[in-house]
Amino acid sequence: MDCKLRAKNCGGCPLLGLDYAAQLKQKEEKVRALVGKYGPVHPIRGMEQPYHYRNKVISTFAVGWGGKLTSGIYAANSHKVLPVESCLLQDEVLDKTMQAVRAAANACRYQPYDEDKGTGLVRHCLLRRGVATGQVMVVLVTAQPVLPGAKNFVKALLAETAQRGVTVTTVVQNVNSRKTSVVLGEAEKVLYGKGFILDTLCGKTYAISPRSFYQINHAQTEVLYGLAVEAAKLTGKEVVLDAYCGIGTIGLTAADHAKQVVGVELNRDAVQDAIGNARHNGVKNARFFAADATRWIREATAAGEKADVIFMDPPREGSTPEFLASVARMAPKRVVYVSCNPVTLARDLATLTKLGYKAEGFTPVDMFPHTEHIEVVCALSKASARRVR
Numbered sequence: 513m514d515c516k517l518r519a520k521n522c523g524g525c526p527l528l529g530l531d532y533a534a535q536l537k538q539k540e541e542k543v544r545a546l547v548g549k550y551g552p553v554h555p556i557r558g559m560e561q562p563y564h565y566r567n568k569v570i571s572t573f574a575v576g577w578g579g580k581l582t583s584g585i586y587a588a589n590s591h592k593v594l595p596v597e598s599c600l601l602q603d604e605v606l607d608k609t610m611q612a613v614r615a616a617a618n619a620c621r622y623q624p625y626d627e628d629k630g631t632g633l634v635r636h637c638l639l640r641r642g643v644a645t646g647q648v649m650v651v652l653v654t655a656q657p658v659l660p661g662a663k664n665f666v667k668a669l670l671a672e673t674a675q676r677g678v679t680v681t682t683v684v685q686n687v688n689s690r691k692t693s694v695v696l697g698e699a700e701k702v703l704y705g706k707g708f709i710l711d712t713l714c715g716k717t718y719a720i721s722p723r724s725f726y727q728i729n730h731a732q733t734e735v736l737y738g739l740a741v742e743a744a745k746l747t748g749k750e751v752v753l754d755a756y757c758g759i760g761t762i763g764l765t766a767a768d769h770a771k772q773v774v775g776v777e778l779n780r781d782a783v784q785d786a787i788g789n790a791r792h793n794g795v796k797n798a799r800f801f802a803a804d805a806t807r808w809i810r811e812a813t814a815a816g817e818k819a820d821v822i823f824m825d826p827p828r829e830g831s832t833p834e835f836l837a838s839v840a841r842m843a844p845k846r847v848v849y850v851s852c853n854p855v856t857l858a859r860d861l862a863t864l865t866k867l868g869y870k871a872e873g874f875t876p877v878d879m880f881p882h883t884e885h886i887e888v889v890c891a892l893s894k895a896s897a898r899r900v901r
Contacts, residue, residue: 515600523588525601525882532562536878539886543876546858547890551871557735562881565729567711569606569639570695571596573617573624573632581618583610583637591627601882605678606639609648612672613637617652619668625655627691633659635688636695640720642711643730647681648673649709651722653695657687659703666704681709684722696723714738714765716793723781725758732879736850736887737765739875740823743848743891746770750820753844755805755835760786762823762850764795773798774819776808806831809838821846830856833863840867849890852879857888870895 515528527535540556547553559565574593576582584596598607617634625632638651650669652659659665666683673680682705688697700707700722708721713730714737720726727733740762744752746769754763757775759782767773767790775798777783783802790798801808805826822844824831830853839847847869851857854876861871869892877887 517594517596517599520594521587521590522585522594522596524585524599526884528600528882532558532881535881539878539884540876543854543874543886543888546854547861547871547874547888550858550861550865550874551890552873554873554875556876556878556886557732557739558878559729559732559881562878563600564602564604565731565881566599566602566606567641567643567730568726568728569599569602569610571610571613571637571639573634573636575624581614581622581624581634583614583624603641603643605646605648606641608676608678609639609641609650609673609680610637612669612676612678613639613650613652615672616665616668620661620665622665630655630691638686638695638722640709640722640726642709642720644712645710646679647709647711648678649682649684649720649722650680651684651686651696652703653686653688653697655687655689657689657699659685659701662703670704681705682707686722713761716761716764716789716795718759718761718789719785719792720759721781721785723779724785725779725782727761727879729879732877732887733761736877736879736889737762739877739889740848740850741766741769743872743889744769744821744823744846746821751818753809753819753822753842755809755822755824756826757786757800757823758782758825760789760798760800762825763798763800764789764793766823767795767798770821771797775800776803776805778802778804806835806838809835809842813838813841818842819844821848823848823850825850825852826856828853828856831860836860836863836867839864840869843894845894847892849888849892851888851890852885854886854888857890861890864892868895869893 571583636653
């Protein structure tokens, strides 16, 4: 399957021209080349239908044909907005929702923000959909706090989405007045609904707000987290640390199989979501802390706190030497490393191996078909009783 946007320098699907089976083989071989010396690499878990999996869409506004407002993504290696009507990776409901957003914004005569001149009103639109619930969130990012005719925009948007067979659950205005490439600002105003949507993942229900980190591929996330919990070999007696926990998804998935779960995350909004998600799901054996993971585990270790299993799901840049040293001092029996970047995983494995941990195996998961990104679940066990100073 091909896409006409590729000819216009869209860089969103660099592997789209490659047969999907060949994509999977290429990714599995890359993981094996990077980490195969540490342990066996199991077959990659791919998708049956590797299209329209993105439950989150970010669209940037620009001036289109005839002076009308349009929106899309930046062309590869540029700041030129490439108009997008539909995308092979995006949830088709969100494609329709974005068409409705543009129609409503044009009806309200909103002008796109010009980042060079600092003029205009609307910068981006972020859309989210709860795949299991069908709930849809629209976040309109503006350069100024005042959204003229906000009620009229919501009314027009709901009418436009209804015409396309879409029901919008909530509409939020996010204000980003800074000169930055970061999409979302700090201030928000709920224009319609509750300001969040719900989704169900691995048997738990999650509240997802505009700035929540939530995996964009629902089907493959269930595969990924299932593998992670399986790798932990929980018996119900373990104290589990969920580092870089986000809104608590891995920790809450593991909570049914553990004695206690402790989640640590730097983003305070995410921690509040995690606490609310635990409460909403009736999970009473999970606690969450807003803190830098490296600092928290260092202080917890110094205070004599222990964990039997540590889940770590760091950002693309991987973990830190200080965090990994503290993991070794805490001396869990098992570490489950969920990596979104096998290059930094390989780097961190070199450290963990020196600190007395042995990789039992790796399972790649294709979370982002037609792109070069790969997720990997790595199970490690304590190989020696070596004491770390």
